[in-house]
Amino acid sequence: MSDSERLCLHVPEPTGRPGCQTDFTYLKLSPAGSVRRPPLDVEPVDTRDLSMQLIRVLDENGQAVGPWAEDISPDLLRRGLRAMMKTRAFDSRMLIAQRQKKLSFYIQCLGEEAIAVGQTLALRDGDMNFPTYRQQGILITREVSTVEMMCQLLSNERDPLKGRQLPVMYSYRDAGFFSISGNLGTQYIQAVGWAMASAIKGDTRISSAWIGDGSTAASDFHAGLTFAHVYKAPVILNVVNNQWAISTFQAFAGGEGTTFAARGIGYGVASLRVDGNDFLAVYAASRWAAERARRNLGPTLIEWVTYRAGPHSTSDDPSKYRPADDWSNFPLGDPIARLKKHLIAIGAWSEQEHEETQKALEAEIASAQKEAESYGTLGNGRVPSAADMFEGVYKDMPEHLRRQRQQLGV
């Protein structure tokens, strides 16, 4: 290389395009059990090594190994497995409903179920999540009515959001689930503000911020980390790195040659990088971060390494930009299969129980769908009243909206 050569622009490229195979060595994996577990009051700068390695608990044989292997009750693990299975069953059913034109739109979280479910089980009632559109596992884990969720998806007469929101943009204050916005990244700094408020009031509740790998490039990610650090806000800053932002590989968010967890170190935020498909690691790391926040020790950033197994949304066809069999080659596998294997290995689950649970969940989801559709669908026109459209813009309806409602004749 001489300094007189012409410059050239570097444009990242995934190794795997349709018809090829992805080389996943870029992921920088660590063997299960090999990464240390620091004390809760660790200095953020002393988590530098953790931000570049990968915390994993479950080994190839489904055994829990290493310092992050906690004494988790089999009941809790079964609850987690069931919530993951239910989330997947819900997703697959809603995907079909969208194809049948009962819904206008849907977004699955296939392959990412462990992260939302595991963290929710590590949080307390009253803690507030600021999710993206791919954390429906939080609602399932908190046992929100699937009928009601479907009513939101169908925009029908029972839609709790009165038909105002695109499907999947849920809002469940009582379940600690902040209103989802279509604008990416905005909720990240809001979660920090919520945590600051909890600290201002001397509360004990914490918040949880969620963002995908792609949206870390948005300016609100930077603001969130800065504010979380400056005010030592009691917040868990989750980055779900599923490798893809629609069609763009995570390198386009700045992931090439580095990790998203490593970003946290520069901001002075303790940072972990965790196997997002390892339910035990998700639960343990989430609990660690939640404890840190609760003890006023400050925020924690966690990069969850996972893979977006499904299409980005029902409007997306991933076979146009990545290999069709990519998920089967992803080295961290399937979170449900891995927890199932572990539970069977410790004698707390069986193939038969799994099969029965799967069938029961599918039946439950099917019957919920039937009930939800009985309240109407977007297609059959049984949607919330047009008069509802003018409500809630302001606390009290101003004169101009009253006039506009009258003009519509509703």
Added chain:
Amino acid sequence: MNALNEQKAHEASAVASMTMIQALRSAMDVMLGRDDNVVIFGEDVGYFGGVFRCTDGLQAKYGKSRVFDAPISENGIAGAAVGMSAYGLRPVAEIQFADYVYPAVDQIVSEAARLRYRSNGQFTSAITFRMPCGGGIYGGQTHSQSPEAIFTQVCGLRTVMPSNPYDAKGLLIASIESDDPVVFLEPKRLYNGPFDGHHDRPVTPWAKHPTAAVPEGYYNVPLDSAAVVRPGKQITILTYGTTVWVAQAAAEETGIDAEVIDLRSLWPLDLETIVESVKKTRRCLVLHEATRTCGFGAELVSLVQEHCFYHLEAPIERVTGWDTPYPHAQEWDYFPGPARVGAALKRVMEV
């Protein structure tokens, strides 16, 4: 009436002479004292007390968890405010200059303004976004802008601008108490005294003006209510902020008996007062500092045309800033001063 209420009533009745800065500070002082959920933050607002002194002494009085400095990040300030409000606080967030609100516009427009609607009332944004605005101070391009039209067109927001100390305090208290998000624009040209556009004359301090008499305790000036600051019969001038004073000067200097309406709340606005006045005067002039095209004046013209068409005897006239960025050296050719307003008044009065 118990002793505490008596004391409050006494406080409310005590009146002091305040500048707009002192009146705004007093509003925040009152609300910090009345409501534990009120918090104030922004760049330099804490220890230092604000670059315009609007929060002077508040951190010392209420503590660092109620009044605090923020990183230089307008999207961060606005986004954190949305999160705090979702928790149940009542944040008053300061943007140092309205010219620097743009990074926060995504949070204000996509989040604060929409939150109640999209969550069907589960979450709300009881936030006040304070920001000094307006020109006439040799502020150049990024210390003079009037971006109100960016906010008036956003459903879910309230946009408010006072023109004197009494209204500044009362409107700010009403804004902080409002459960809707409020963009509270403060004409910095009016911070220390009224300004009628005669830049070649010495500025009179607020102390010499009756609207500087401000109750020391709690009171509010309701939102959505305009004020007729100069009753008149020949023409209605719809304006707000600094140009309220310009309009009055132009009326005096031309001898045209203009009725000057200070909108105070830009949107939602007090349509009734506007329509009543124009139906009486049958002529209308719209005046603002902001640039003309798609400025808020266009909406005012449209509303008057729609509601007063059969009463109008002349086309509605607009006097505004030019459709250029706010210049430095050409400040007084840009700012819509009394000469330009006077000429427009005469045009509208022509038969």
